[in-house]
Amino acid sequence: MTRLMWFRTDLRVLDNPALMHSRRDDEEATLAIYFVTEAQWQQHDLGERRINLMKQAACNLQQSLDELGIPLLILKKDTFTEAKEALQHLIETYDISELNYNLEYEVNERHRDIELCQWSKDNAIQINKFHDQCIVPPGDLKTQNGDPYRVYSPFRKAWLRLQKDYINAPSSAPGQQDMHTISHDIRDHWADNSWSPEFTEDALWDPSEDTAHEQLKEFLDKDGLQYHEQRDLPELDATSRLSFYLALGVLSPRQCIYTAWQRNGCLLSGGENGLDSWINELVWREFYRHLIVAYPELCKHRAFRSDYENVPWRDSASDFERWCKGETGYPIVDAAMKQLVDQGWMHNRLRMVTAMFLTKHLLIDWHKGEKFFSQHLVDADLASNNGGWQWSASTGADGAPYFRIFNPVTQSERFDEQGHFIARYLPELNGLSPKARHFPDDKARKACGYPEAIVDHKAARQRALDTFKSMEN
Structure with missing residues (x-):
């Protein structure tokens, strides 16, 4: 008998509840499987760089x-449906006693799992499911109504009250098993059908535990202790950049929160300001996951606020292209x-600035920006990316009004006072004074070869206000 992870x-390997359950004892052997579903990932707007890093991970x-003596079969299938069918074939063909996995919350993944669970009931196959992407499982937090x-x-307050029942030390690696306990038939047959490693090492990102x-x-x-003071300053590179590891599942939220909790005097709030602030960001991440479970239409890129579903966005391919290329003149x-x-990553403060510029200054549909981010970010994550974009576009839950x-320009002057971050990525502006870098005059633009501003801030702001106000009528 074999358990399938x-x-x-x-x-x-660390803090993986489904894996630990698969290796809870030595009574049965554990076999592991992973599907490279590249066509499906592309349909979900994951970019080439992110997919490459998933393969490497x-x-x-x-x-x-x-x-640990646990063989991992890596199979290439185009879609989730093909992967599910291959999984069923493996279970039916060989002596698999149970299937263990950690839950995914996106709507297509949930539908796949629902179909698999129905099949398992019809075929008397045991399936064990675990939460590993949230400390408090989605659905466990409710309002008084x-x-x-x-x-x-209010979500954060409720989370802080309830998390005491869930916050435990992350688990260690599972015990080692004898590789020979796995059937040679399984290993030999599936080795012939496995995915051959195809990826290139990324110079900037190492997806290892x-x-x-x-x-x-x-x-x-x-x-960490200065996070609350430095988190908005892109030139310092003072954020954790752990979102990449969380998005791939190389690191678990529990590992992050528990470690920060220990450093914070066993407090999740009311401790060091910097650590409190970083933990708060992790709770925001959890909030967005709870939302896509409670409101699955978010996975279908619907506006959370139905009254903003039909904002009359501008359809300007040229303006969108200038935004994508970083040629807006701001x-x-x-x-x-x-x-x-360049990096497959963007500082969080600047994610808000660029998203709001696209949706408010250019009045271009947030869906286009959300897709562009997803295709380029190494930490692309539907819940957080969608939540952030809808926040900036004022269409989402708890969004900016x-x-x-x-x-x-004001954001630039406040958070990149000396223009160091600007100079790093726009070297043509290096010769300007720090003050001038924030918004060069016409003479400086021509001398540097820097483009004219795509819109006037005051006029663009008024256009956005008029457009959104009209939605209230």
Whole structure:
């Protein structure tokens, strides 16, 4: 008899509840499986770089599991449906006693799992499901009326009250097993059908568990206590950048929150300001996950606020292209967009600035920006990306009110005072004074070869206000 562990968005050995359950004793052997569903991932707007890193993380996991005597079969299938069918065939063909996996919350993944669970009932197959993407499982937090929380602040208060029942130390690696306990028939047959490793090493991102834990420790040692003061300053690179590891499942939210909780005097709130602030960001991440479970239409890119479903967005391909290329004539916006394309990542403050610029200054549909971010971010994550974009576009849960429109020049002066971040990604502006870098005059633009501003801030702001106000009538 063999237990089957199905890896999905949880490419790690440590603190993996489904894996630990699969190896809870030595009575039965454990076999692991992972599907490379590249066509499906592309349909979900994951970009080439992110997919490449997922493949690399899977191969890293395979090596780690080999050391534990747990074979990981990596199979290539185009879609979730094909992967599910291959999984069913494996279970039916060989002596699989149970299937274990950690839950995914997106709507297509949930439908796949519902179909699989129905099949398992019809065929008397045991399935064990676990939560690993949230500390408090979605659905466990309700308002007094029994409804899901739609606003972050009361969600956070309820989360802080309830998390005491859930916050436990992350689990260690499972015990080692004898590789020979796995049927040779299984290993030989599926080896012939397995995916051959195809990826290139990324110079900027290393999707390994060891690196993830080193980065977590380094962040908490170096920048964690000052996080509340430095988190909005892109030139300092003082954020954790752990969202990449969380998105791939190389690191678990429990590992992050529990480690920060220990450093914070066993407090999740009311401790060090910097650590409190970082934990708060992790709770925001959890809030967005609870939302996509409670409101699955968010996974279908519907506006959370139905009254803003039909905003008369401008259809300007040229303006959208200039935004994508970082050629809007607003230096902080352009530098941020160039960082995104170059690194596959963008500073969180600048994600808000660029998103609000697209949706308010250019009045272009937030769906286009959401897709562009997803295709370029190494930490692309539907719940957080959708939540952030709808916040900026004022269409989402607890979103910024439509009349709150960031002035990109003011944001630049406030958070990149000396223009160091701008100069890093727009070297043509290096020769200007720090003050001039925020919004060069016409003479400086011509001398530097920097483009004219795509819109006038005051006029664009008024256009956005008029457009959104008209939706109230």
